[in-house]
Amino acid sequence: MLEIKNLHAGIDGNEILKGINLTIKKGEIHAIMGPNGSGKSTLAKVLAGHPSYEVTKGEVLFEGKNLLELAPDERAREGIFMAFQYPIEVPGVSNAQFLRLAYNEKRKHLGEEELDPLEFKDLLKERAKVVEMDASFMSRSVNEGFSGGEKKRNEILQMAVLEPKLAVLDETDSGLDIDALRIVAGGVNQLHNPENAVILVTHYQRLLDYIVPQFVHVLANGRIAKEGGKELALELEEKGYDWLKTAADTGTLGVQAS
Amino acid sequence: MVTEITTRNNSYREAYQVLQERTAPSGASWLQRLRANAFERFEELGFPSVRDEEWKYTNVAAIAKADFQKGVYAESSSRGSGAKELASFGSPETEASQLIFVNGKLRSDLSSVSGLPAEVVALDLSQAIQDERYSEIVRTNLARHADYIANGFTALNTAFISDGAFVYIPKGVVVETPIQLLFISDGAGVNAASFPRVLLVAAENSSATLIESYVSTHDSAYFTNAVVEVALKSGARLEHYKVQRESQAAFHVATTQADLGPNSTYDSTTITFGARLSRHDFSVTMDHEGVECWVDGLYLVTDDQHTDTHSVIDHRQPHCTSHQLYKGILDGKSRAVFNGKVFVRHDAQKTDAMQTNKNLLLSNEARVDTKPQLEILADDVKCAHGAAVGQIDEDELFYLATRGIHPDLARNLLTYGFAEEVIGKIKVDSIRAQLDAAVLNRLNARLEA
Numbered sequence: 001m002l003e004i005k006n007l008h009a010g011i012d013g014n015e016i017l018k019g020i021n022l023t024i025k026k027g028e029i030h031a032i033m034g035p036n037g038s039g040k041s042t043l044a045k046v047l048a049g050h051p052s053y054e055v056t057k058g059e060v061l062f063e064g065k066n067l068l069e070l071a072p073d074e075r076a077r078e079g080i081f082m083a084f085q086y087p088i089e090v091p092g093v094s095n096a097q098f099l100r101l102a103y104n105e106k107r108k109h110l111g112e113e114e115l116d117p118l119e120f121k122d123l124l125k126e127r128a129k130v131v132e133m134d135a136s137f138m139s140r141s142v143n144e145g146f147s148g149g150e151k152k153r154n155e156i157l158q159m160a161v162l163e164p165k166l167a168v169l170d171e172t173d174s175g176l177d178i179d180a181l182r183i184v185a186g187g188v189n190q191l192h193n194p195e196n197a198v199i200l201v202t203h204y205q206r207l208l209d210y211i212v213p214q215f216v217h218v219l220a221n222g223r224i225a226k227e228g229g230k231e232l233a234l235e236l237e238e239k240g241y242d243w244l245k246t247a248a249d250t251g252t253l254g255v256q257a258s
Numbered sequence: 259m260v261t262e263i264t265t266r267n268n269s270y271r272e273a274y275q276v277l278q279e280r281t282a283p284s285g286a287s288w289l290q291r292l293r294a295n296a297f298e299r300f301e302e303l304g305f306p307s308v309r310d311e312e313w314k315y316t317n318v319a320a321i322a323k324a325d326f327q328k329g330v331y332a333e334s335s336s337r338g339s340g341a342k343e344l345a346s347f348g349s350p351e352t353e354a355s356q357l358i359f360v361n362g363k364l365r366s367d368l369s370s371v372s373g374l375p376a377e378v379v380a381l382d383l384s385q386a387i388q389d390e391r392y393s394e395i396v397r398t399n400l401a402r403h404a405d406y407i408a409n410g411f412t413a414l415n416t417a418f419i420s421d422g423a424f425v426y427i428p429k430g431v432v433v434e435t436p437i438q439l440l441f442i443s444d445g446a447g448v449n450a451a452s453f454p455r456v457l458l459v460a461a462e463n464s465s466a467t468l469i470e471s472y473v474s475t476h477d478s479a480y481f482t483n484a485v486v487e488v489a490l491k492s493g494a495r496l497e498h499y500k501v502q503r504e505s506q507a508a509f510h511v512a513t514t515q516a517d518l519g520p521n522s523t524y525d526s527t528t529i530t531f532g533a534r535l536s537r538h539d540f541s542v543t544m545d546h547e548g549v550e551c552w553v554d555g556l557y558l559v560t561d562d563q564h565t566d567t568h569s570v571i572d573h574r575q576p577h578c579t580s581h582q583l584y585k586g587i588l589d590g591k592s593r594a595v596f597n598g599k600v601f602v603r604h605d606a607q608k609t610d611a612m613q614t615n616k617n618l619l620l621s622n623e624a625r626v627d628t629k630p631q632l633e634i635l636a637d638d639v640k641c642a643h644g645a646a647v648g649q650i651d652e653d654e655l656f657y658l659a660t661r662g663i664h665p666d667l668a669r670n671l672l673t674y675g676f677a678e679e680v681i682g683k684i685k686v687d688s689i690r691a692q693l694d695a696a697v698l699n700r701l702n703a704r705l706e707a
Contacts, residue, residue, distance in 0.1 A: 048656075048660050049659070049660075050656060051652070051656065071659070071665075072656060072659035072660055073658075073659040073660075073661075073662055073663055073664050073665065073668075075660075076659065076660050076661055076662035076663075077662040081660070081661075082660050084657065084660075087657070088653055088654050088657035090654060090657070090658070090671070090672065090675055091675050091676070091678075091679060092674065092675030092676060092677065092678030092679050092682065093671055093672075093674065093675040093678070098658075098661075098671070101663060101667070101671065102658075102661040102662050102663055105661075105662045105663055105664070105667070106662050109662070141675070158661060162661065162662065
C-alpha cells in the first residue's frame with residue numbers, strides 16, 4: 001500500500017529525515033517511535049503533504065502512485081488521513097457541516113452521489129458511536145472550546161467518517177487521560193480492518209497497550225535505528241531512548257543503510 | 259466651515275423650502291423651527307472633507323458633487339417595481355409587523371402592524387407628529403438624541419424630517435414578534451436621495467426586537483442618509499439589527515444614536531454588505547447605572563466598495579458593561595475603516611468594556627484602517643481592546659486539506675466561519691439564513707446544514 005524509499009526531507013533548509021525506508025501493507029498496524037526531535041512527526045507531516053516541509057530526495061508510492069506529486073487534499077481524497085497532534089479549531093463552522101463537506105468531496109472524487117444533510121446526519125450518528133460522541137458535538141464549531149480529549153476523539157470521528165485506506169495518527173495519545181485514551185484507541189481498533197492500514201506515531205509505549213502494532217520502527221536522528229515486533233516497544237519503555245540515539249549517531253546499529 | 263468641494267446645496271435648499279412651505283399650514287411649529295435650525299447648520303457645515311480628522315479616510319466628495327435629488331421620485335411609481343416584488347423583501351417573521359418604505363415614503367399598502375400587541379405603536383413619523391397621543395413623546399425625543407450640530411449629514415437629515423418611522427413600546431410590554439423597518443430603493447436611474455428617520459422609544463421594562471433593513475431593486479446610484487434614534491428607559495431591552503444591503507453603486511450614510519436608561523439592555527448587530535460607499539456613525543451613551551450593551555458588526559465588502567464605521571461607546575456612570583465585536587471581510591480593492599472609541603468617564607467606576615475589531619483580507623489589494631481607542635478616566639475598571647488584520651491561516655487551510663477539502667473551498671469555509679461569529683447571533687431565523695446565503699453567494703460557495 002505504502003512504500004517509502006530513501007526519503008530525505010526537512011524544513012527551512014534543515015534536513016530532518018535522512019533516508020527513511022518503510023513498507024506498509026494493507027491490514028497492518030505500524031508504530032513509529034522515537035525520542036523528541038527524531039523526525040517521527042516530520043514523517044507524518046510529509047506523508048500528509050504539509051507545505052512547510054520540503055522533500056529533497058527519495059520517493060513515496062501510495063498504491064503505486066507517486067504521493068509526493070499530489071497536493072494535501074488530493075492525498076486525502078486518495079485515502080490518506082492524518083490525525084493531528086494539535087487539531088486546529090475552525091470557528092463558525094459546525095462539526096456536521098465540516099464533516100459532510102469533507103465526506104461529499106470524497107464521494108465526488110469516487111464518482112458517487114453526495115449525501116444531503118439528512119442522509120448525512122444518519123451516517124454521522126452511526127459513526128459517532130465509534131468514539132462515544134453525542135449529538136451535541138455535531139452542532140458545535142469544529143474543535144472550538146473542545147477539551148484535549150474531545151479534540152482527539154473528534155479526529156477519530158473524522159477518520160470514522162472518511163474511512164481512509166491509510167491513517168497516520170500523530171501523537172494521538174499525547175495529553176489524554178486514561179479514559180479518553182481507551183475511547184480513542186477503541187475507536188481506532190474498531191475502524192481497523194484487513195483492507196486498511198494504520199501508522200501510530202508515538203513517544204510512549206502506553207498507546208500500544210491499547211492498539212497493538214505488528215511492527216515497531218524506532219527513529220533516531222532522522223533514520224530508522226531499530227525495527228522489530230511489538231516487544232521492541234516494551235524494551236524501549238524499560239531502557240529509554242538514549243542507548244539508541246548514541247548507537248544511531250555512531251552507526252553501530254547498522255540496521256539502516258544510506 | 260468651508261468645504262473645499264463645491265457642494266450642490268442649491269437643490270437641497272429648494273427641496274427644503276418646498277417641504278417647509280408644504281407643511282407650514284398644518285405642521286407643528288417646533289418641527290418647522292427644528293428643520294430650519296438644522297438646515298442652517300447644514301449650510302454652515304456642508305459635507306465633511308477629508309481634512310476633518312473624523313473623515314480622514316472617507317472621501318464623500320462624490321456625494322456632494324452628484325446631484326442627488328431629494329423627494330424627486332416619490333411620484334415616479336410608473337417606473338417602479340410592483341407591490342409583489344417590493345413585498346418580497348420582507349421577512350416571514352415580520353409579515354404583520356413591518357413598515358415598508360419605498361424611496362423614503364411609507365407604503366401603507368405594503369405595510370402591516372396587525373401582528374403587534376395593540377398598545378405597541380409603529381407608524382409613519384409624520385403621522386405620529388400630528389397625532390396628539392404621541393406628539394409629546396415625539397417632540398421630547400426627536401433630534402434630542404442624535405446631535406445635528408457636529409455632523410453635516412445628521413443636520414441634513416434633520417432638516418428634512420417628515421417621513422420615517424416612530425416606534426413606541428409602552429411600559430412593561432414584551433413584544434415577541436420582531437418589528438421590521440424596510441427601506442427599499444426603487445426605480446433605476448433617478449439619482450434620488452432619501453433621508454429615512456427613525457425614532458424608537460422603549461418605555462420602562464419593555465422588550466422588543468427591531469430590524470432596520472436597507473435594500474434596492476436596482477444597481478444604479480442613489481443616496482441614503484439615515485438617522486436612527488433609540489431611547490431605552492429604565493429596565494428596557496432592545497435587540498437591534500441593522501442590515502445594510504444597498505446597491506453596489508449606492509451611497510449610504512447613517513447615524514445611530516442609542517441613549518440607554520438605568521439597567522437597560524441593548525444588543526445591536528450591524529451587517530454591512532452593500533453600497534459603493536458607506537459610513538456609519540454609531541454612538542451608544544450610558545448615562546445611567548447598570549446598563550449592558552453589545553455593539554457588534556460585520557462588514558463584507560469587495561471590488562471598490564468602501565465602508566467606514568465610527569463608533570463611540572460612552573460610559574458615563576458606574577456599573578455598566580459594553581461588548582463590541584466588529585469583524586470585516588475584504589476582497590478585491592475594497593477598503594474598510596473602523597474607528598471605535600470607548601470612553602470611560604471619571605464617574606464610571608466598575609465599568610467593564612471589551613472591544614475587538616478583526617479583519618480578514620482575501621486579496622492583496624484590500625485595505626483596512628483600524629483604530630480602536632480606549633480613554634479611561636476612572637480608576638476601578640476592567641477594559642480591554644484590540645484589533646487584528648490578517649489573512650486566512652495556513653495551518654487551518656492545511657488541516658482542511660488533509661480532510662480532502664480543496665484549498666478554494668477551504669478558504670470559503672474559513673471565511674464563512676469568520677462571518678458566522680457575528681451572523682450566528684442573529685435570532686431572527688429568516689434574516690440569519692438570508693445573510694448566510696448572501697455570504698456564501700459572495701464566496702461562490704455552496705454549503706448547507
